[in-house]
Amino acid sequence: MLGVAAFSALAGGNAQAKDAYSALQREALGAVDAFFAAMAKHDVDASRRLILPGASFVVVLPDGRVKVEPDSGYRDMLGKHKEAFRERIWDAQVTVQGNLAQVWAPYDFHLDGKLSHCGIDSFSLVRGTDGWRIAGVSYTVQKTGCAPSPLGELK
Template sequence: MPKSISLLFTLALFSTSGEGLAQSLEAPVEALFNAMRAHDGEQLAAQFTNGALLQRAEPGGNIKSNDLSQFAGFVSQSDKHLDEKLLAVTVQQSDNLAAIWTPYVFYLDGKLSHCGVNSFQLVRTGPDWKIHYLIDNVHGGDCEQFINQFSTDG
């Protein structure tokens, strides 16, 4: 009986710590989008490492780089409601390196603006995870079909 209790405790502990890791891993991504909704550029920038890269994969194969401080400034100064919803989040992690791949839908003042995919590379910096690299794209087709393809609802 004691071995059974010990095994159950160990399994419960492992399960809990795994959930905690996933939550802490996703925390900077969630905080990024919460900061966008709150127009808090300072909090947005705090989710990234020093020297973080932001890029967009454009049609035709071009890669456009964006400056984090300019992006944070835009978010702070925007008078529009910015809301990005994530679909079908996939997380991979090994030691202090992680990747989050997720389709997204972006709403501007409550109206569907565009959709695409985000790819985040995160590193653990002490006890916390930070975003070091974010590249996204914008889906060139119908966003409603895109949402249906990647939605985890229903």
């Protein structure tokens, strides 16, 4: 389940927006929140439990190039880097149909406490007997011109 801070971030800090999510939407957002928590802790084992084997990570770089990486590449990177990672999303659009969910949201990414980049995150999730798991992540990277986050400064 989402922590209070994460729910506030996902809903843009708006208490009424938090209530607008259905139980299934909150569950899907909980998987995204857990993914970010595992990333922040560089927890490869937790990431393995949250990401379906064979999931892909697709990044659209500022110059328009597209990089595709398997889930194993993400976990390798997570285990090797020691910098502090912090990713935040807000105003998430969540669509759920049966056991399939899509989460689309603006994000900012901080590296060692400093804004690195921003963009759009798009998560595809599927629900099985063990809950919601990430089937794929696609995101854009914007290095300049990031609008100030509605979540405020990183604390």
